[in-house]
Amino acid sequence: MDGRAAMRLLSPAFFIPLAACAGRQSPLAPAGLQAEWQHWLLMLMFWVCGIVYALVMALLGVSIWRGRHRLAAAPETSPDDRRLSRGLGLWAGMIVAGLTILILGSFVVERELAGERRREALVVRVTGQQWWWRIQYRDPAGTGWIETANELHLPAGRTARIELGSVDVIHSFWVPNVAGKMDVIPGRANAIDVTPHRVGWFRGQCAEFCGAQHAHMAFDVKVDTPAEFAAWLAAQARPAPAPSGAAVVVTNGPCASCHTIRGTAARGRAGPDLTHVGGRRSVAAGTLPMSRGALQGWIAQPQALKPGTLMPAVALTGAQIDAVAAYLESRK
Amino acid sequence: MSARARRRVGDLSGLPESASGPRHLVWWGNIGFMLIEGTGFLLAAGVYLYLASQTPHWPPDGDALPALMWSGIFTIGLLASEIPNLWLLGRSRAKDVWALRYGTALMTILGIALAAVRWFELQHLGVRWDHDAYGSALWLLMVLHTTHVVTDLGDTAVLSVWLFTHEVGDDQFADVEDNANYWSFVVMAWLPIYILVYWVPRWM
């Protein structure tokens, strides 16, 4: 942890206010071990490259300043370049030294990112699809998987292995505050280890262009204390009570052909699991903040809010939409 | 208009109007296109090997291996065609008009025969291009090479017809030379592809 204090000293002052105002999805405000190493490397690069740039500009300025006194029409065809050749050698040596520092720094960080961490592995399966994220945790109480969508909870101080899969095209899993990207590729099993340690809300977003709604393929990330995480996972494992009244359409109507609400007749697999949808922070993969109104709007006019989404507008009456939204909102 | 005075230091009118081999300009153009196509062959071979490395069995279980008979005849025939081809190359450097006319005619006939054998070879590859990635990679290499065989055959045929019906000049010797070099390229490109397509899957 001492190394990380040193990193903060390296941080140029003008990055801090920027990081403060929009730090929920930024590598400048690391909240995990991997992101912190990358931040350290960024600062190393920033300083080395900044010095090089200043040197080049100084050389250019001096050259222009000195040259302006020698204005002449006749070209000099055989100048004496011995001093300049020595300068070139010195310059090349400086570049080699700078590159050595940066390459070594990269290797060190690469080793840290790849390093096996001796902790009990928490496995989370994340599946990208157009345009949302399916998220599954191994059930601590059994052998099955607990499913949710578009909201990833991670315990602080523990390394989680995120196993990435895609059912359609290439996506990229990116939670910059916690770690760098890993592409989500059909036909390939990729995984990324993340070790968050700062509790709070963060945001992840698909980083590989994946079609019409690439811009709205985000997810919320909550880093919990271990106790909070255990409680959250236990709550997620619980099934939902069946809806009543006009809301039954959600389990026996068109919604159920794509969505699952555990404990009810709704067992569709094409769309996100809605068992605890009301407890999530946002609707439609980061498109809208969660509220009953947002749910109503989303059910009534998905194409207006997220043009091209695979969620169809289904024929429900206003009363049915209200009832379904109320039921879903209550599914904390 | 130009202000600069000229000072004459030599005269070029005594130079010849043509040359052969690497002294000729078109020889270098020919090399340029061979480099492009050679890179294409190498990359296609890379595609084949890459896909092989991504699969536990190559060819995948259930796919038949490509048959050896027609491909063997084609390979032997192609190698044999290099003998008259090299003879023709030598005769065109020696500016032998008779050899130019009959040599290109012979190469045309050989080319047609080889294209026919290639047709049968393609019937016996054992897998369609749309069956799996193995079939796609196999057909990629075969189609690429067949295109080159047919292209050079067409070039040789047209050249032959022209040579029989027209007066032959210096440039035509260079043309036949370039055509013969290109055929050597087609022969040379085939050998690694033959080994890759017919023998590598048998060894793997």
Add this chain to the structure above:
Amino acid sequence: MSRLDETWADRPGWWGFLTTVDHKRIAARYIVTVVAMLFLAGMLALDMRLQLSAANGTRMGPQLYDESFSLHGSTMLFLVSVPVMEAMGIWLVPLMLGARNLAFPRLTAFSYWLYLGGVLMLWVPHALGITPDLGWFEYPPLSGPGYAPGHRADIWAQMITFTEVAALSASVNIAATILKMRPPGMTLARMPFFLWAMLIASLMTIFALPAVMLVTSMLIADRLVSTQFFTPAGGGDVLLFQHLFWFFGHPEVYIIFVPAVGFVSAIVEAFSRRPLFGHIAMVLSLLSISVLAFGLWVHHMFAVGLPRLGNDFYTAASMVIALPAGIQIFCWIATIGSGRPRFATPMLWVVGFIATFVIGGLSGVMVASAPLDLQLTDTYFVVAHFHYVLVGGAMFPLFGAFCYWYPKATGRMMSERWGIIAFVLIVGGFNLGFFPMHILGLEGMPRRVYTYGPEMGWDGLNLLATIGSTVSVLGGLVLVANALLSYWRGAPAGADPWGGPTLEWAAPSPPPPYNFEHTPVVTGVAPLWEHDDLPVMTGLKDDAREVLVTSVLDAIPLYRQHSPAPSIWPLLCALAVSAMFVGSIFTAWAILWGMVPIAVGLILWFWPVRGRATSGPLRARGQ
């Protein structure tokens, strides 16, 4: 009218326009087409900037935005950057060699017509509403048959085939010309640096472009005849596409940048009034860049999950490119510092280039680091980086080159005052617009998003980016207006307004169709600075089109080569090839049947004009 004029002049009117093989006329139409494309791509960029200038922009929906960035990127990479470098080579190489034309004049014409085919291939379907919408690289499976129905992806892939065939033809032409048509005395050691740059860029093109032709053909095959190259279920692999695409895509950047290095060197040399410092070091740097460029493609794929050891290797290899690039920067600055520099507009562009490009180079070192790239790739940091490299590193030198050689091409001087205004607007606007994108990337903004929410806090910097880009586009309009007005109103330039060191300044401005009356003889790397008069050799025919062919290493005269006359067949062949390319989007049979007119066209193109045979079995009757 002299006999040389009569021999080399084109027929007047339309027929002359369609059949010309004059490298200067063909290069000029390349440039005009490129400027039109640059304008359209710039308008698309402004449109996108307006959409992103505030959160939740409503100017565009996702479809329109996706089409805009796809058209913008594809146009800039395939229809502007590469062709404009070829065009400059086509125009300049014979002039700098003291030669009468390129090695293969009809191939030059064919290159242009096919390039124009590529332009129409992308923009005519756009007018018809069939616009590619998956970016300038279209990864499967998103571009495969399952997720991209219709013909948008095919149009993109086939547009690439057009432009790449054109670029390959131009490269073979330029390389053969530089190797075999240098004037007597111009040994490789005395070859001006710009010619080294064009030679190296041409060779890189020859080795890099087959990869993209192959991969787009494989994509079309997957879509058209159900091959399984990129289908995981059929044993294919989606990353194969990325490997092949970037095996081309990384050298592509240098194919654009290396000629720009040539422009900068030519300008620095001419305006510093001394030969380029470190000529040999510069050539070796360029050669090492050209070799290294083929070993770096994986740094575009650090996030796909390849083995870490490979990432380490590609990190080191990518960063090492900073060494030759840094040496070149030093050589330019040293040339300025030890010379007698004159800061006319072309030289200002060099200063703007160094100040801007070095930022792009350094951010390139950052993204070359695999662990850091995992945070930076596919964000606006990368958008900023490649615009700094491509605009700052290639377009600024190009604008400088345009101002430098404009008097030679037109015989008129451009206005210095408006040149400086354009320079300030473009360089200032560009930096104002694109520097904030680095910070946007570090604040988490991914590229290729058509909108973002106000809660992300990205709107201020985006607005700044929009303002800067607008200023830059205005500067571009000033530059073009200056070029147009100067064409009629500029002061007469004379043959050598800048006191340039290389042979093109010995030709009249604008050069006549045959370029040089006599063959210049070269005694040094800056031939026009060696003597007050010009040593020449006579003896090339003036009543027939002839060019001098010399030896590769020492440029010893070997023979006089007949140079082909104007012909309609390059255009008709290009039309036949276009018909096949377009047809092959719809049916594979088009490839087979399309071969017939192409074969006919090529036969007639190369049909030598000679008398009927007087010997042999098929000799003409009655002789």
